[in-house]
Amino acid sequence: MAITTVPGTTRKPGRPTPPHTGPQRTSLGRKVRDNLTGHAFLIGAVLCFVVFSWYPMIRGIVMSFQRTRRGETTWVGWDNYSRIIADPSFWPAWQNTLYFTVLALALGYAVPFFVAILLNEFRHAKGYLRILVYLPVMLPPASALYLFKFYAYDPSEAGLFNAILKALHLPTSQWMQSPEMTMPAMVIASTWMNMGGAVLIYLASLQNIPGELYEAAELDGAGIWKRIRHVTIPQTRLILALLAMIQIVATMQLFIEPLILANGAGAEDSATSVAYLIYQHGFFQNDLNGAAALGVIMLVVLAGFSAAYLRLSAKQD
Amino acid sequence: MAQDSGTRTLISHAQLRRGRGRFIYWALLTVVVVGFTLVFLGPLYWMVTGALKSGQEIAQTPPSLFPKDPQPQNYVDAWNNLDLAKLLFNTFYYAAGAVVFQLVLDTAAAYSLSKLRPMFGNVILALMLATLMIPAMVLIVPQYVTVIDLPILHINLLDSPFAIWLPLVANAFNIFLLKRFFDSIPEELMSAALVDGATPLRTLWSIILPMSRPILGVVSIFAVTAVWKDFLWPKLVMPSPETRTVSVGIYAFAGGTPMNVVIAASVIAAIPTVIVFLIFQRNIMSGLTTGSLKG
Numbered sequence: 001m002a003i004t005t006v007p008g009t010t011r012k013p014g015r016p017t018p019p020h021t022g023p024q025r026t027s028l029g030r031k032v033r034d035n036l037t038g039h040a041f042l043i044g045a046v047l048c049f050v051v052f053s054w055y056p057m058i059r060g061i062v063m064s065f066q067r068t069r070r071g072e073t074t075w076v077g078w079d080n081y082s083r084i085i086a087d088p089s090f091w092p093a094w095q096n097t098l099y100f101t102v103l104a105l106a107l108g109y110a111v112p113f114f115v116a117i118l119l120n121e122f123r124h125a126k127g128y129l130r131i132l133v134y135l136p137v138m139l140p141p142a143s144a145l146y147l148f149k150f151y152a153y154d155p156s157e158a159g160l161f162n163a164i165l166k167a168l169h170l171p172t173s174q175w176m177q178s179p180e181m182t183m184p185a186m187v188i189a190s191t192w193m194n195m196g197g198a199v200l201i202y203l204a205s206l207q208n209i210p211g212e213l214y215e216a217a218e219l220d221g222a223g224i225w226k227r228i229r230h231v232t233i234p235q236t237r238l239i240l241a242l243l244a245m246i247q248i249v250a251t252m253q254l255f256i257e258p259l260i261l262a263n264g265a266g267a268e269d270s271a272t273s274v275a276y277l278i279y280q281h282g283f284f285q286n287d288l289n290g291a292a293a294l295g296v297i298m299l300v301v302l303a304g305f306s307a308a309y310l311r312l313s314a315k316q317d
Numbered sequence: 318m319a320q321d322s323g324t325r326t327l328i329s330h331a332q333l334r335r336g337r338g339r340f341i342y343w344a345l346l347t348v349v350v351v352g353f354t355l356v357f358l359g360p361l362y363w364m365v366t367g368a369l370k371s372g373q374e375i376a377q378t379p380p381s382l383f384p385k386d387p388q389p390q391n392y393v394d395a396w397n398n399l400d401l402a403k404l405l406f407n408t409f410y411y412a413a414g415a416v417v418f419q420l421v422l423d424t425a426a427a428y429s430l431s432k433l434r435p436m437f438g439n440v441i442l443a444l445m446l447a448t449l450m451i452p453a454m455v456l457i458v459p460q461y462v463t464v465i466d467l468p469i470l471h472i473n474l475l476d477s478p479f480a481i482w483l484p485l486v487a488n489a490f491n492i493f494l495l496k497r498f499f500d501s502i503p504e505e506l507m508s509a510a511l512v513d514g515a516t517p518l519r520t521l522w523s524i525i526l527p528m529s530r531p532i533l534g535v536v537s538i539f540a541v542t543a544v545w546k547d548f549l550w551p552k553l554v555m556p557s558p559e560t561r562t563v564s565v566g567i568y569a570f571a572g573g574t575p576m577n578v579v580i581a582a583s584v585i586a587a588i589p590t591v592i593v594f595l596i597f598q599r600n601i602m603s604g605l606t607t608g609s610l611k612g
Contacts, residue, residue, distance in 0.1 A: 034433070034435070035435045035436050036435075037433060037435075037517050038429045038433035038434065038435025038436075038438065038517075039429070039435050041425040041426065041428055041429035041433060041517070041521075042425070042426050042429045042430070042435065042438075042441065044421070044422035044425060044426070044486070045422045045423055045425065045426035045445075045486055045487070045492065046426070046441060048422065048483050048484070048486035048487040049444070049445055049448070049487045051463065051467065051468065051483070052460060052463065052464075052483060052484040052486075052487045053448045053451075053456070053484075053487040054444065054448075055459075055463065055468065056456050056459035056460045056462075056463050057448075057451060057455075057456060057459070059459040059462065059463065060455065060456060060458060060459035063458070063459060063462070117327065118345075118349060120326050120327070121326055121327055121328055122346055122349070123330075123333075124346060125346065125350050128350070129349065129350065129353055130602065131595075131598055132353045132354065132357040132358060133353065133357060134594070134598070134601070134602075135357055135358070135361070135591070135594065136357060136360075138542065138587075138590045138591055138593070138594040139587045139590065139591070140545055140546050140548075140563070140564045140583075140586050140587060140590065141546060141548060141564070142548060142564040142565075142567055142568055142583065142586070143364075143564070143567070143583035143584070143586050143587040144360075144583075144587075146567070146571065146576075146579055146580060146583045147360055147363070147364045147367075147580065147583060150367075150375075150576040150579065150580060151360075151363055151364070151367050151375075151580070152360070152363075156376070156378065157378040157379065158375065158376050158377060158378045158379075158380050159380070160360075160363060160380060163378070163379045163380050166379070167379070192356075192357075192360070200602060206326070209326075211325025211326070212325070214325055214326065214327055214329075215325060215329070218329065224327065224328065227327055228327065231327075232327065249450075249452050250452075252452060252454075253452050253453065253454040255454065255549060256548050256549070259568075260568065260571075274454075275454040278454060278457065278458065279457075279549070282457070282458045282461070283553065288458055288461075288462060291458045292458045292459060295454065295455040295456070295457070295458055295459075296455070298452065298454065298455055299451065299452070299455045302450075302452060302455075306450065
């Protein structure tokens with residue numbers, strides 16, 4: 001909304017400016033001063049973004065085409081990329097990470113949604129249940145993961161999970177020591193630690209669904225499942241889509257679970273993740289450039305996901 | 318304690334009050350309350366009591382529900398051997414600094430973007446929000462390289478708390494939360510203050526900030542939990558034993574320490590965040606919900 005000062009209107013000093021207009025900009029000097037004040041308030045945060053976010057983003061891409069050895073930096077083209085792809089752990093890491101993403105979505109995406117629907121129906125103990133679901137989110141991940149590692153995933157029958165399986169007369173598992181169970185075990189731990197956030201976000205969006213929609217659906221004879229399908233899901237579609245994206249980005253960064261639960265690589269490379277490989281190359285194999293290249297690859301893959309996601313959601317509208 | 322008993326949800330109130338519906342409702346509620354308590358509180362119980370067990374008792378099958386011969390010594394050992402006092406102090410110190418830096422710099426930035434609206438403000442905001450799409454892992458290497466040799470200044474921030482504080486200021490989510498809150502403060506208040514001759518700083522301090530206590534609380538809690546829960550970044554930039562955070566310290570000791578002592582240390586490390594959560598859970602819940610989606 002542009003405000004033009006009408007010639008001839010005399011402004012008495014101290015007259016209140018009209019509402020919704022913000023500061024009146026009269027002269028050039030005033031304008032410059034206002035801008036400078038605005039930027040002065042911004043500068044601290046902007047500098048932090050420049051140094052710790054925007055510049056590293058560009059630097060990461062530049063680094064991925066360079067090689068620094070004994071303090072000398074040279075341009076090496078795609079060498080870092082071919083070296084990192086040739087790493088025997090490269091494909092297993094991607095396989096594991098994508099497998100984790102899919103499993104984590106299957107479990108960590110649907111479960112919170114239904115938990116939220118359930119909690120939203122309750123008229124009692126709501127606060128208590130909400131606190132319970134969110135409590136693990138507040139634990140330092142290292143604390144929660146040591147609990148899983150030592151007490152729950154103990155491969156002998158002294159472990160909590162095996163004791164429960166045994167009591168139910170089900171076959172026990174080697175958990176982290178079996179390559180097949182490594183990923184599901186990490187997904188269980190990760191979902192337990194993280195689902196609280198998603199549940200609360202779903203709860204908030206469920207509370208925004210107008211009650212009349214359910215009423216109308218009920219009058220039309222729609223049962224509970226139909227009401228979920230035709231009212232709840234369409235009404236929360238935006239949030240569902242948004243959280244799916246957030247969760248994909250989060251699960252692709254799988255790192256602390258393999259590091260603590262599987263001591264990094266796990267049995268037969270069954271736990272190595274892309275993020276762990278970045279860490280390995282960057283901080284153990286003295287290959288920061290290779291690690292930067294892998295970071296760029298990860299960024300490209302995620303950008304691909306985002307593009308596909310945008311196309312899909314555009315098609316739906 | 319149904320705070321929103323007035324709103325209609327998936328199943329109508331009438332249906333839940335009638336005979337069969339009522340029975341199912343109470344049965345389901347009981348199952349869920351018991352189930353959730355077991356699933357979410359159970360492991361914490363297991364953790365606290367497990368750390369009290371002796372090494373032999375931990376290896377016993379089937380595992381015991383109560384420690385037969387509680388060994389509080391495990392907690393004492395954890396406290397002494399890992400130097401938890403030092404680790405906790407470090408983490409508190411980093412968390413407190415993170416709150417101060419984020420409150421000052423992010424609030425100022427959000428205020429400027431929301432109320433002062435300088436030239437290119439929208440471009441800057443868009444560039445900030447774009448960083449939300451970049452996973453932290455992608456930036457970890459170039460960020461580390463930047464921190465060990467800051468551009469222009471050529472300062473090495475390793476083992477300096479600034480290596481934790483400053484990158485946390487570059488938090489687009491918090492700026493977005495604050496800006497949204499400031500946007501909801503009527504413009505009239507701003508112009509009234511301006512007319513009274515208040516400087517922008519004075520307006521921020523005496524008008525905006527007092528009205529923004531809830532959101533400032535939320536941002537502070539997020540800052541504290543972010544520091545408490547972060548692992549890889551503090552592990553990289555705080556390499557020496559004197560500057561470690563508590564999570565990193567436990568990880569560093571886990572290899573050569575008996576596992577019940579590691580668990581005891583994990584319990585102690587979790588206590589501060591759990592207490593923060595129980596005290597501020599209302600603010601956290603409202604922050605999560607208002608922040609993300611309403612509107």
